Amino acid sequence: MSSEFFFQSITQLAAALEGKTLSSIELTRAVVARTKAVEGRVHAFNSVDEPDALAQAAESDARRAAGQARGPLDGIPIGLKDVIAVAGQPLTASSKMLANFVSPYDATVTAKLKNAGAVLWGRLNCDEFAMGSSTENSAFGPTHNPWDLTRVPGGSSGGSAAALAAGEVLAALGSDTGGSIRQPAALCGVVGLKPTYGLVSRYGLIAFASSLDQIGPFARTVEDAAIVLGAIAGHDERDSTSFKTEIPDYRAELKKRTGPWRLGIPKEYFADGLDPEIGAAVEQAIAFYKKLGCEIKEVSLPHTRYCLDTYYVIATAEASSNLARYDGIRYGHRSKNATDIVDLYFQSRAEGFGAEVKRRIILGTYVLSSGYYDAYYLRAQKVRTLIRNDFLAAFREVDALITPTSPMPAFKIGEKADPLALYLCDIYTIGVNLAGLPGINVPCGFTKSGLPIGAQIIGQPFRESELLAVAQAYEQAHDWKTKMPSL
Amino acid sequence: MNYEAVIGLEVHVQVKTRSKIFTRVGAGYGHEPNTLTDPVVLALPGTLPVMNKAALDAVIKAGLLLGCEIAPVCKWDRKNYFYPDSPKNYQISQYDQPICLGGSVEIELLGSARNVMGEHKKIPLTRIHLEEDVGKLNHGTSDSLVDYNRAGTPLMEIVSEPAMHTAEEAYAYLTSLRATMIYGGISDCDMEKGQLRCDANISIRPIGEAKLGVKVELKNLNSISFVRDGISHEIKRQLAVVERGGTLMQETRDFDGMTGTSQSLRTKEMAHDYRYFPDPDLMPVKVDEAWKQKLRAECPxxxxxxxxxxxxxxxxxxxxxxxxxxxxxxxxxxxxxxxxxxxxxxxxxxxxxxxxxxxxxxxxxxxxxxxxxxxxxxxxxxxxxxxxxxxxxxxxxxxxxxxxxxxxxxxxxxGLKAAPTDASELEQWCRDAIAANTKALAEFKAGKDSAINAFKGPVMKASKGKANPKLVDETLRRLLGTM
Structure with missing residues (x-):
């Protein structure tokens, strides 16, 4: 077995653990050592708890020795974005507001991963309250892209993507509100899946925009993503928006689904502003599917041009209300300079929130205010329905859609000072959230300068099995995943 | 000019459920501060609300009892405002689609005497909606403490039309509404425990005028008598302002039941913009006929x-x-x-x-x-x-x-039973009594039935109070009939 356990897939490692050629303690120690070696350059984590991780690994080994191993994730170190609650661990949302907050409870996904035997390793950096596309909005400093440390890893789940690409975790959870899993996965060259809205419980996920947020996995391979998804999906009575649906064995389903598929190419996703190298790579991926025998069909999603506007009305409106609870009264940052209760709110929030969070709270407050609600929020909800209908119409003709994930490869840290320029990073991913669909990023090459490129495959609601199968067909015929960043 | 008052009441009634409206922790009164809390009540990061069906059952039942139309869908909205008693800084409530519409509360006004039924009226309702209660602030000298035990208790808001004209009507309305809620098992309505709270909207207008006058909202009416006193006081205050040529202002006033005075809390310009929008964390709940039918069957x-x-x-x-x-x-x-x-x-x-x-x-x-x-x-x-x-x-x-x-x-x-009957002894006492009172005998025979009572006293006395009055009566009548 290679000493570089940390670059292997869960599938490989689970086999080694199962065959007892490797213990979870050894694996976890390797991951901890790797983290110590590269973290100074990558800064993927907000915090780590080495004794806790080693204790979890020891428990996993004890279970296995007793013949009570719990499946492929038992003993595998997995990182969680710092917006997902883990009992007894910090939960900061990369914000000064929650810098000292420790969660007293587990998110549902956390409890499910613990139940599957995973070793939870570290709290992963992100844009503050998951608002951003570069992880530069973290109050604890930016994460660096392992492929080029001067560049961003994407965001908001940049820490999750970078930690996986750098070998600091073997899989990670992120959250995706407008592309926050798929876009950093593309920029860091890993698989990232945003499940159908309602497939994975949001209980214990710090809310950014409730009707758009969804937790999903980052993994090295599509099969690994299927394994993690299987562990975290399912109805949760603590989340009224979680859907009552049968959860298949996604890993087993992968083997049963071999295509060919009818694949749609939405013409609006290949328009101006797309980096030519990315365009070419995605075209090659499409050509691959054609060669595989898939029917390739151009489709139109005519309301695509309204996606960004619609998103920034709905997401900010919900955020303005969701973030109202951070007031310095019960927990979180409390200003020491306040003179009365109103001043306490003003000062605590002024000191605790960063610029982008404030910008979105102000925007969201504005669009909900009396006299503007109909013109903005209500209209945005109507447009949202039209956007969803576009997708559903396309799915009457095709099984899945293929698009670029990001219009650009990883950019330099500090390069995009204009918030509106940053908002354009999510131009291809936002529609999927507005429509509540599943979407996956699959690595599909590198730019000439060596930066990863990703293709996005968009599936039908609750048909993750099919989506994963489409993605895996491409993945297995290419060897992008064998290339690792040199750190 | 003669004026009439127009009164509408907004009544908050806590729904009696075992657990809170959006989480499983228990609901109750009189517990140690902040013991009826959990991550959801405290609005910790990442928590989500899940509706307690029992609370919705109760408010639908209240609506059925009051003859409201029940909405086909229960929809939830967020009412956004900052205050330390509100853990999320928004309250989950119902804005544009309340669960109950219309309906009425039957009231009885005072009768002309204690034993005469008063006039009955039906006071129309605008709406009833369900929301979550907030916590409680306890103000100290240098700081304020918050107790979140009450936060998240299911709370109904029952809004009447501006259809009452006197403090007595408002009093009768509250009395009747409270009895209805207690009857339905919906709430205990103990005002001291804050289970029923009332705000009143009061205006005056010249008699005959259809348009409503400038409205004043009166808050903190903490008992049913304070409601009556507060409204009475406010009507007098408004009349006094108008009579001396002043102008009434739309405002919210705080009534102090102990001193019987009120003071302005805020004016219209300071009104909140609550930025209502549908709560994305809660799905609308369909209320079908079968559900309503089941609850209707439980209505007393x-x-x-x-x-x-x-x-x-x-x-x-x-x-x-x-x-x-x-x-x-x-x-x-x-x-x-x-x-x-x-x-x-x-x-x-x-x-x-x-x-x-x-x-x-x-x-x-x-x-x-x-x-x-x-x-x-x-x-x-x-x-x-x-x-x-x-x-x-x-x-x-x-x-x-x-x-x-x-x-x-x-x-x-x-030994409290009437004496066992010795018929001959009783008959003798009766004969003696009749013989001793010829005047009453004559009256009885002349048709004055009540004259018989004059014989009963002596019989009872002779029996030392133990004779069975029914038998005494029968025996006397039998003997008198033969005379």
Whole structure:
């Protein structure tokens, strides 16, 4: 077995653990050592708890020795974005507001991963309250892209993507509100899946925009993503928006689904502003599917041009209300300079929130205010329905859609000072959230300068099995995943 | 110019459920501060609300009791405002689609005398919606503490149309509404525990004018009498302002029931923009016919309907019904004893005069009384058959209340039964009594029936009070008939 356990897939490692050629303690120690070696350059984590991780690994080994191993994730170190609650661990949302907050409870996904035997390793950096596309909005400093440390890893789940690409975790959870899993996965060259809205419980996920947020996995391979998804999906009575649906064995389903598929190419996703190298790579991926025998069909999603506007009305409106609870009264940052209760709110929030969070709270407050609600929020909800209908119409003709994930490869840290320029990073991913669909990023090459490129495959609601199968067909015929960043 | 007042009430009623409205932690009053909390109540990062169906059941039931139209879908909105008693800084409520629309509260105004039924009116309702209660602030000298025990308790807001014109109507409205909620098992409506809270919207306008005047919202009406006093005071205040040529301002005023004064809290310009929008964390809930039907079946008869029935079916006097019907348990008690004994009025009298007195003295609830409906029915029958005399029955009742023994057993044990009849002895006493009063005999024979009473006293005296009055009456009539 290679000493570089940390670059292997869960599938490989689970086999080694199962065959007892490797213990979870050894694996976890390797991951901890790797983290110590590269973290100074990558800064993927907000915090780590080495004794806790080693204790979890020891428990996993004890279970296995007793013949009570719990499946492929038992003993595998997995990182969680710092917006997902883990009992007894910090939960900061990369914000000064929650810098000292420790969660007293587990998110549902956390409890499910613990139940599957995973070793939870570290709290992963992100844009503050998951608002951003570069992880530069973290109050604890930016994460660096392992492929080029001067560049961003994407965001908001940049820490999750970078930690996986750098070998600091073997899989990670992120959250995706407008592309926050798929876009950093593309920029860091890993698989990232945003499940159908309602497939994975949001209980214990710090809310950014409730009707758009969804937790999903980052993994090295599509099969690994299927394994993690299987562990975290399912109805949760603590989340009224979680859907009552049968959860298949996604890993087993992968083997049963071999295509060919009818694949749609939405013409609006290949328009101006797309980096030519990315365009070419995605075209090659499409050509691959054609060669595989898939029917390739151009489709139109005519309301695509309204996606960004619609998103920034709905997401900010919900955020303005969701973030109202951070007031310095019960927990979180409390200003020491306040003179009365109103001043306490003003000062605590002024000191605790960063610029982008404030910008979105102000925007969201504005669009909900009396006299503007109909013109903005209500209209945005109507447009949202039209956007969803576009997708559903396309799915009457095709099984899945293929698009670029990001219009650009990883950019330099500090390069995009204009918030509106940053908002354009999510131009291809936002529609999927507005429509509540599943979407996956699959690595599909590198730019000439060596930066990863990703293709996005968009599936039908609750048909993750099919989506994963489409993605895996491409993945297995290419060897992008064998290339690792040199750190 | 003559003015009339126009009053609308906004009443908040806490729904009696075991757990809170959006999480499983228990709901209740009088617990140690911040013990009825959990991550959801405290709005910790990442928590989500999940609707408690029992709370929705209760408000639908309230709507059915008050004749409201029940919305086909229960939809939730967020009402956004910052205040430390509100953990999320938004309140989950219902904005544009309340669960209940329309309906009315029947009220009774004071009658011309205590034993005369007053005028009945139906005060129309605008809407009823469900929301979550907030926590409680306790202000100290240098700081304020928050207790979140109350936060998340299901709370109904019942909004009336501006259709009342006097403080007395408002008082009657609250009394009736409270009884209805208690009857339906929806709330205990204890105002001291904040289970029922009332705000009043008050305006005045020249009589004959259709347009409403400038509205003042009166807050902190912490008891039903404060509601009456506060409204009364506010109407007088508004009339005084208008009479001296002043202008009324749309504002919210705080009424102090102890001093009987009010002061302005805020004016219209300071009104909140609550930025209502549908809560994305909660799915709308469909309320179908079967659901409503099931709840309709659980709805009890309302007090005024019961009163009409008691008057018609049991021929009770108004004063008795007006005591019996307002407490559902008492009304049920009455009906059971009335049916067992076949003597509703006697049962009603015993309950109102004796049972309620003893319960009051003992400071116990009706359910704790050892005198069960069957006991009371048995006692009423003993009196009716003449086996026990009225004064003896009173003694028996007191002992029955203390011991729970059967009245028959008590009467035997205490020697309180009317004397065993020795027909010849009784007949002799009767003959003596008639012979001793020729004047009454003549009157009786002349057709004055009540003259018979003149003979009864001497007979009872001769029997040392133990003769059965019914037998005395029969014997006297038999003898008189032969004379």
């Amino acid at each position: 008869e309302l007090p005024f309907d019961k009163q009409r029935r008691f008057l018609a079916d049991y021929l009770l006097p108004y004063t008795l019904t007006s005591v019996l019907v307002w407490d559902r348990a008492l009304a049920d008690y009455f009906e059971e004893a009335a049916k067992l004994s076949g003597k509703p009025q006697a049962v009603g009298n015993w309950i109102v005069n004796d049972l309620l007195r003893e319960i009051g003295v003992a400071k116990i609830a009706l359910t704790e009384s050892k005198v069960q409906p069957a006991h009371l029915a048995a006692l009423v029958q003993l009196v009716d058959t003449g086996a026990v005399l009225a004064n003896a029955a009173k003694e028996i009742f007191v002992e029955m209340f203390a011991t729970g023994d059967q009245p028959d057993a008590i009467a035997d044990r205490r």
